[in-house]
Amino acid sequence: MSFNEELVKVASDEWERWGFSAAPLHRPKAIAGLERNQPFVGFVHDYWVVVNRPERNGLTNKPWSAAFISFCFKAANAGDDFPYSEGHYGYCQKILKGMRAGNPKITIEKPAGTDLKLGDLIWAGRSGTGCGTPPQSFDGALTALRKRDGFFCSHADIVVAIRPGEVDVIGGNVSDSVTKTTYVTNNGRIADPRHAWVGVIRNTL
């Protein structure tokens, strides 16, 4: 099994563990496990442990989507090849640093020019309390990553299924659960207008 197949399996297994929460296209969300309820409080703790935050769990008022991504990479045996972080900005900053150092096992690609593959992460800026206005483009995101004070709030999900015109992704802290969301694609590239897509994170692990 390739690394990306393993990554998709890990994400899918977690999705099952949370009860198959789903946000289908043009249909109401169906959310099963919630972060504030047992045993899901503990599942979120599992994710935080990977990013050295063992004091946190599902009751902690901190976004845990990057911890979920880190957990999935760890469980898929990425070893030291993934820059585990409690924030998407944090691991993306390290990925960019690795790209500059000529070590592109993991890269950040332009969403408008990248055909999605299983195991990719699709990355979008988001608003929220204390977030300010995040960049809305790949170039804007990279500029922000290069700055010391360029932090912005964001979110990323793992691509687990691709169909004509649609992609399924699994992410943590989506509607307070681990949720499979369906997004619109255009010729295999992310095109859903609900978010400002700033990057596709691709690995060749």
Add this chain to the structure above:
Amino acid sequence: MAIEFVIERNDRTYKAKADGAAAFFIGLSTHFRDRSSGEDFHGLFNVPTNGLPKLLYSAADQRPAFGFWADFIEPTSKCEGGNYLTLNTYDRAKFTFGFGQFAAHVPDGDFVVYFRDMLGRPEARDYFPDLMVKGGRIVRLSTTGEVQLENANSTKPLMNYLNPTTTHIEDDEVIAAAKFIHWTANHQAAQALQAFHMIGTFKDKMAAADRNLGLDGRAADRCAIICDILHQGRAKYPAIRQALGTGTRDALLALGSIAYPDRIKTLKAALDKAGAVLTGKHWSASKQDFV
């Protein structure tokens, strides 16, 4: 950082400036008396007027992202005026926006789900810094805490936030309208979101119509007429079933043609223009899609 909007009023015409830039048109004031209830309604509208930029829905613009469904909604978009910036704040819905006339009074309805997604976009805080989506619902942040503006049973707080009363035109109402217009005019993704939700609405209508009428194998032009009838509410399923049974397109177009001749004329012209784009696709009940 939140954009500052300043209202300019000249007689019935309302405009706004965003961060001191050139004023842009919002709408004209209007009022009417509901004969059945005797209530007076005051508010804004902007279609049809001369002041609104022609930011029109085009299937060609949205087809790359949404495929055939972008074509399927186009006839109705033309019937509704087709302008992404369409506004109406003078009826019971209190706030209606977009080429699909998404109305704020329906719980979990088209406006609510569209606005939730708008608030999920990163530029949302430039326009509505006091609103966010929490637990799947729109909430307002205030100094005293969070107030949920909509739930499965009511959108009254959301309607009141956007338009406090229908008896007067308030600054809050004008500013909310200005925000939606400026946001949509300046962000292509906001326009695409309208198309996305109009398509979602029409997918729901097709699913419901299929359950009620059995549309498997029917050509998309007939289905587009049925969806337009349901969207406007000018006929019910028994009448549609009877018209469908005749096998002619004209029988479907005849439904409501006395009361709404202009709409039917626009719809027919749009269907004729679309031609084989619509007649060449057929509804598949098993796939719940056109093939």
